[in-house]
Amino acid sequence: MNKKQLFSGPFLAFILCGTLVPLGVIAFYGLTDRSGAFTVDNILSIATPEHAEALLLSLGLALISTVICLLLAFPLGLILKDSKLGQKGFMVFIFILPMWMNFLLRTMAWQVLLEKNGVINNVLGAIGLPALEIINTPAAVVLGMVYDYLPFMILPIYNALIKIDKNVIEAAYDLGANYRQVLSKVIIPLSLPGIVSGVTMVFVPSLTTFAVSNILGGGKVNLIGNIIEQEFTTSFNWNLGAGLSLVMMIFIIISMALIEKFDRNGEGNLI
Amino acid sequence: MKKTFKGLYLALIVFFLYLPIFTLMVLSFNEGKTMNAWVGFSLKWYEEMFNNRQIMEALGNTFTIAFWSATIATIVGTIACIGINAMGEKKKSIIMGLNNIPLLNADIVIGISLMLTFLMFGISLNYGTVLFSHITFCLPYVILSVMPKFKQLQNLTYEAALDLGATPVYAFFKVVLPDIMPGIISGFLLAFTMSVDDFVITHFTRGAGINTISTLIYSQVKVGIRPTLYALSTVIFVIVLVVLIAINIMSNKKKEKNI
Numbered sequence: 001m002n003k004k005q006l007f008s009g010p011f012l013a014f015i016l017c018g019t020l021v022p023l024g025v026i027a028f029y030g031l032t033d034r035s036g037a038f039t040v041d042n043i044l045s046i047a048t049p050e051h052a053e054a055l056l057l058s059l060g061l062a063l064i065s066t067v068i069c070l071l072l073a074f075p076l077g078l079i080l081k082d083s084k085l086g087q088k089g090f091m092v093f094i095f096i097l098p099m100w101m102n103f104l105l106r107t108m109a110w111q112v113l114l115e116k117n118g119v120i121n122n123v124l125g126a127i128g129l130p131a132l133e134i135i136n137t138p139a140a141v142v143l144g145m146v147y148d149y150l151p152f153m154i155l156p157i158y159n160a161l162i163k164i165d166k167n168v169i170e171a172a173y174d175l176g177a178n179y180r181q182v183l184s185k186v187i188i189p190l191s192l193p194g195i196v197s198g199v200t201m202v203f204v205p206s207l208t209t210f211a212v213s214n215i216l217g218g219g220k221v222n223l224i225g226n227i228i229e230q231e232f233t234t235s236f237n238w239n240l241g242a243g244l245s246l247v248m249m250i251f252i253i254i255s256m257a258l259i260e261k262f263d264r265n266g267e268g269n270l271i
Numbered sequence: 272m273k274k275t276f277k278g279l280y281l282a283l284i285v286f287f288l289y290l291p292i293f294t295l296m297v298l299s300f301n302e303g304k305t306m307n308a309w310v311g312f313s314l315k316w317y318e319e320m321f322n323n324r325q326i327m328e329a330l331g332n333t334f335t336i337a338f339w340s341a342t343i344a345t346i347v348g349t350i351a352c353i354g355i356n357a358m359g360e361k362k363k364s365i366i367m368g369l370n371n372i373p374l375l376n377a378d379i380v381i382g383i384s385l386m387l388t389f390l391m392f393g394i395s396l397n398y399g400t401v402l403f404s405h406i407t408f409c410l411p412y413v414i415l416s417v418m419p420k421f422k423q424l425q426n427l428t429y430e431a432a433l434d435l436g437a438t439p440v441y442a443f444f445k446v447v448l449p450d451i452m453p454g455i456i457s458g459f460l461l462a463f464t465m466s467v468d469d470f471v472i473t474h475f476t477r478g479a480g481i482n483t484i485s486t487l488i489y490s491q492v493k494v495g496i497r498p499t500l501y502a503l504s505t506v507i508f509v510i511v512l513v514v515l516i517a518i519n520i521m522s523n524k525k526k527e528k529n530i
Contacts, residue, residue, distance in 0.1 A: 021388055113291055
């Protein structure tokens with residue numbers, strides 16, 4: 001063995017102590033009861049109506065948010081790619097900038113805007129329009145998710161789009177394709193890796209969040225993340241919380257496998 | 272027609288992205304306590320914010336944790352890349368696979384699993400546990416930023432340095448380090464921002480007394496938002512804006528130089 005390989009020792013220690021052992025510990029808690037005896041009850045409890053409903057709602061809202069982000073970000077990426085503005089880098093910067101701001105502050109801002117006596121309703125009231133009552137509903141949570149995670153969809157899609165060789169697109173036009181055909185046969189397939197990593201980066205945090213649903217859902221929208229968090233901070237049933245986390249991990253793995261299937265090139269760029 | 276539609280689309284998304292941020296900005300200068308009416312211009316929420324011990328402590332914690340975790344992760348990660356680079360293909364791909372686990376895993380699972388591990392081994396949650404957790408999730412970003420630079424590196428220059436009588440350490444600092452520096456810097460910046468932005472992992476691994484900006488905001492939003500948070504939000508936005516513009520200008524200048 002090459003002595004140089006020893007340099008990776010500290011890193012491997014962090015992987016072992018900070019990733020592998022904790023995954024083992026969470027699996028241990030998830031598969032035991034309070035006395036430490038083996039049980040699968042924590043896993044099976046996902047089937048109880050309360051938990052199943054939360055999981056389904058999480059999957060639904062995460063899916064809706066991801067689709068909305070994709071529908072907003074893809075045309076945006078196309079426009080930015082085609083724009084002949086001299087300050088293209090600056091334009092992209094404007095769309096990415098909110099990503100660097102603390103996401104709790106950004107979520108809080110929507111609470112301020114959407115509240116019953118919030119800014120939006122004050123403006124609507126002043127011009128004689130009916131009040132918007134979406135705070136503490138799933139719609140507000142979706143809005144928050146889209147707002148928080150949209151830049152994570154814009155960045156990889158834009159990066160994939162600008163990498164497409166202009167000649168390929170021109171060749172398609174020369175060969176008689178119309179805009180729709182170019183879009184569906186050339187641009188979308190070539191930007192697929194970007195779309196895939198964007199979808200992953202929006203779907204996973206949306207599926208597992210508890211902060212967004214807590215702030216904008218006002219305790220009325222219970223996602224699987226909220227249920228798990230409550231097991232650790234209020235109910236103190238760690239075994240159940242760990243078991244539900246394992247179930248959630250399975251769903252993350254399944255959805256990523258599904259997403260990866262669309263990525264024919266298999267090179268989703270994570271960052 | 273098509274052009275105006277495109278412009279309108281861009282404008283709408285910019286409006287959507289910035290409306291909440293600018294609303295908080297305007298409200299932070301409002302003298303009144305509620306968000307319903309504009310009472311008058313005032314800087315009192317800024318004064319209250321800077322005098323608020325909790326907020327200042329949380330700000331301090333956020334940046335010291337980010338600085339130390341990014342620094343340690345950058346050093347450990349860069350050294351690790353030397354080792355990984357010396358490995359065979361099979362070993363390398365196994366390690367890169369392990370490196371991907373924290374990147375793909377959900378924050379809530381990372382946070383809970385670390386918390387359970389600390390408590391299982393009798394480690395009480397405090398500043399140190401938060402720091403350790405942050406180093407753990409920052410490391411993969413450093414590895415992913417530095418590893419590609421090693422691949423581009425030409426081993427010949429390093430060997431030439433050795434042939435010319437340099438010690439391996441001297442050759443590393445004189446020949447290898449300058450070449451991989453851009454990767455190290457971007458890894459550090461990425462790790463730093465990930466650490467500053469983290470809420471979920473800190474939420475589970477912090478002890479009762481430790482707050483970062485994120486955990487402080489979360490606990491305050493639950494009991495009722497005070498305008499001091501609007502002031503905090505504005506200050507953070509301005510800091511982020513200035514830092515990012517400075518980084519952009521610096522990297523642009525560097526590019527010009529290289530050309």
